[in-house]
Amino acid sequence: MRNQALYIDGESVTREKTAEVRSPWNGELVGTYAVGDAADAAAAVTAARRALADGLPPYRRAEVLVAAARLVGERAEEFAQLLLLEAGKPITAARGEVQRAITTLQLSADEARRLPGESVQLDAFPTGEGMLAFTVAEALGVVAAITPFNFPLNLVAHKIGPALAAGCPVVLKPSERTPLTAGLLVEVLAEAGLPPGWLNLVTGDPAEIVKAWQEDERVAVVSFTGSAAVGWQIKAGSPHKQHVLELGSNTAMVVDADADLDRAVAAAVASGYGFSGQACVSLQRLYVHEDVVEDVLAKLGAAVGALAVGDPADEKTVVGPLISSQATDRVTQWVEGAVRDGARVVAGGAVRDGVLEPTVVTGVRPDSVLLCDEVFGPVVTVVPVKSVAEAITAANDSRFGLNTAIFTNDLGNALEYSRRAEAGSVLVNVAPAFRADHMPYRGVKDSGHGREGVKYAVESLVAEKLVILAA
Template sequence: METYPLLIGQKKVYTEKKLIIFSPYTQEPIAEVCLATEKEIEKAILVAQKAFETLKHSPAYIKANALLQISEEVKKQSETLAKTMAEEAGKPISLARIEVQRCIELFRYAAEETKRFGGEIIPLDLDKLSEKRMGVYKRFPIGPILGITPFNFPLNLIAHKVAPAIAVGNPVIIKPASATPITALIFGEIVSKIDLPEGALSILPCSTDLAEKMVKDDRLAMLTFTGSPEVGWYLKGIAGRKRVTLELGGNAALVIASLRLKDFLLQRAIFGAFYQAGQVCISIQRIFIKEDLYKEFLEDFLESIKKIKSGDPLDEDVLVGPLINKGAADRVETWVNEAIEGGAKLLIGGKREGNVIYPTVLTNTSPEMKVNAKEIFGPVVTVEPFREFKEAINMVNDSIYGLQTGIFTDNLNEVFYAYNHLDVGGVIINDIPTYRSDPMPYGGVKLSGLGKEGIRYAMKEMSEGKLLVINYA
């Protein structure tokens, strides 16, 4: 069984303590990774501090070139990264390849944004006391950043933290998900080939206790966390004075007020509800359909679901792979059964084989059921009719989360009503809430998060504005 070392300042480090990584599909061990102790964490922080002294003064062209080199090196390792994600995360191989391609493009975007990340000239001669004065406002890097990443996008969500951090001149320490650290470590090896200051990137699989110590450490200027709301808000509470951004979960809704784009809608709804076994923070969990369209949509939706292939993530045709572990599969199965016992009607699915739960659709649900009220993070969707569009918006807002919502409509008034009244971070018109383009601002409200990702927006989060006032008398 292969052993993967952790990386401290782009250098491999072997430790005595190991973590065995299991395949979510076969539930067999696939490799082991070295775990950081307090000693390795201390060294990573020290080299990050040292790297910051160089990186914060690096010219834009040097940072942009480094980001482009990372993009090219990831491209060379595309199939290795995709297969690793399929094996350790249970991500269907076709989707894993898409994730690698997104990572390649994301670093290219970051390289371009590095060249555009300037400042502004502010005229200050607005009254007699400020004659012959002008301001220059520019953003500066804030220091070493701690990124904690989840299992569901083990490559691209690391990229969303590393790329903007390097773009503005901040070193990064990544604590990857314990279920999927191999992808992160392979990515770290790729970055180690790039001409960056030693300490620009460390990848540290470690225990929860040690991760919390890093969160509390004032030498790290920022925590950027992607994961569950429960963990994210807890970490914010112990983070002290450091800056914090949280990209958390949700129970994303799709509102269907028109079937004009029915073929496209069905294709996208199937994808958004079930791809990667629903283990996506903007996976469609709730569908609200205008009552006169409900029967037509539902019949076609259920027929389409019958064509979905579930199972082995290495099978090119599989859309729904396994849940990340037995505990996750048990939880999803329990919530579905609880809903049925509470009066919900099972329209399709409910079947389980190992950690694979087949696409499941429920109706006659109530808002307080866990399948609606909490983030299920599984291939389960509820469908309910609505009469008036405003009623549908209220149904969407009846949630502790607020990440993204998709709306299919032909009515411009409905578009702006939704935009003005939905308590979410993003409103997606004539597409699913699962839509995300990596450069766009991305983040939620309520329990779904704090701050924004998306290259340029993350660069702003990872930097601090500073004003220069000049009296040119």
């Protein structure tokens, strides 16, 4: 059992009040965390501001991040087991997340060594004759990083790594459901040689801590991953700060009449049911050409029925518990409501040993929550369409726009979908939940603001200062 303290200015700070972290699978106690408050949030910013003033050269940032990546690798199984316990993440997926986090830290080290900057040809015009000009990257300042439960290691790495690469100290608030993995990463970074103040961990009531950072003028950037409602509230409450918001979605995928159906179904299964659909890019809406929809339903139902469901410690498990019983109840009620309105469950739909079976639904009304809102559970809704043009209209009929995909062998349809889809990323014959940690990653509409992906996150955390020299 891990007892997580606050971490402020290089010191572990205990608090009399603590809260429990319990396994989503069996309810067993995994650990506790200290409950900090607004005063702790302010103290963390004070430490971060001092670190910013002291500075840390890029080569040292890179060395720390390389060392941290190595240490995470050495403790990979410890991290994976903690992800299994506190998030209920199937162990195979947990190990995959650990490897991604190592990559994220390595990429961040690379970016620390190649910060943005360019020469400016002032003497391209007479007014600049005899002058030399260039830009240098300067850190924007303290970054407040607020992370969700579903990727408790890699999404924390995606906040911390680019910030440190850019020269920005961090105050971190992880999800209260999964604070222990974040605490272990903070511990590793300290062991890797990160000086005090550069990374501070404050756990506790999210509303109190986030509000303190919203109102603190010393915080320059708020980087948040989570729900759209909370993300936009944070932005509205701190209009003078820089914001990087990675919010929710209800990912759409299209299957054209000429698509490789086996490939498309495999992509749908991987994207819809990995970690029980608890990812921002989890497939939720599957638009299938009416000529092949029955084939897709049959193949998808069979594939979903064959998925291993249950104990996340089992190497074979794909679909484990949702993060809480409340989440399970909510998703189950959404499916039951759709059925009352005329929908048909093709596969799954039941709760077995506390785990919602991977579910396929069709015949859903266009205004159903299963299509309009973010399910964040193992449910894919199949909708027949007459054409790719109709699918584009349907896929765009959403307040979200993160990743979207089309499976087709028609280059014209692929290009048309790529051009017209309202999303941050369009994937052709690639699973919509695909994400490489070095690629640009952004949402449109209610899915976000700003860009992630290590290089692109660094660019959003620095300002390029222009320097002009004249003899």
